[in-house]
Amino acid sequence: MTEERIKEAINTLKESGVRITPQRHAILEFLIVSMAHPTADDIYKALEGKFPNMSVATVYNNLRVFKKAGLVKELTYGDSSSRFDFASSDHYHVICSSCGKIVDFHYPGLDEVEALAEHVTGFSAQNHRMEVYGVCPDCREHGKILKS
Amino acid sequence: MTEERIKEAINTLKESGVRITPQRHAILEFLIVSMAHPTADDIYKALEGKFPNMSVATVYNNLRVFKKAGLVKELTYGDSSSRFDFASSDHYHVICSSCGKIVDFHYPGLDEVEALAEHVTGFSAQNHRMEVYGVCPDCREHGKILKS
């Protein structure tokens, strides 16, 4: 399954004239298998073993290329760093306000919100984002103090 | 109406032991009357006339104080700068992906999303955010090229 996703993603890149370098392949694979929505620095550090000379600029450059190709979504949730998510399917996120963990959350699309937004504001709606904040079971269990 | 809001906000601040300086008052007033969801730099520049010696650090410090007091919400939408919104009532935002304009959008709360998120993920939901992206009437009219 992972292999198929990588192949599809690589085809998408090739079709838009992007070369497939080992670094590019490794970053993409990391994002596909990752459930943790990593930051650029997470990715950079995770690949240090396999690519000791990889530059953090390479990571950022590739994330921008993947984002532009529609393969990856950048999550900007007020953390100090952006996080990145392989765009496998439409879903939302649930974020723990204590430990920061992010989990995927499939919910029937809120398309009617876009429709009403168009009606009320005169905008042509294209897409929306939504995320739920709360406390994960682990943090609740360990009685961790909320950030806020 | 604006005067009342300022008074209420100032009372909130006084109750939490925060002093009311002219700078603090001016930043608060700017946010209450602003419909534009300004950045810290927008605020800093807008008040340059009245407060030529105001420091950008003062703006940031005060925004943090207002945020902590619950008077202001920080909008982190992937722009390179945070934007700030006086938290007058619960609402969502519609953002133009061409020119960046943000408008308020009142929609019945999506509380059932939080309920389902709790059910599906085991989190204790606290709150959520949602924003709709699209093209504003002005940009549609002038045929502006989309950012993406």
Next chain:
DNA sequence: GTTATAAATTATAACTATTTTAATTTAAGA
């Protein structure tokens, strides 16, 4: 009105995340 004092402001240095740059390497087409 004066005094005391801790909060706030100020100017600027520092920090962090991300982007840019110039030199070098390399993917992939011919």
Next chain:
DNA sequence: TCTTAAATTAAAATAGTTATAATTTATAAC
């Protein structure tokens, strides 16, 4: 194998935000 434009690399630069030390000031107390 050769060519060349894309990509990587290392490090500088940028922009947004925070921290710092010196100074100012809001406000409580008198």
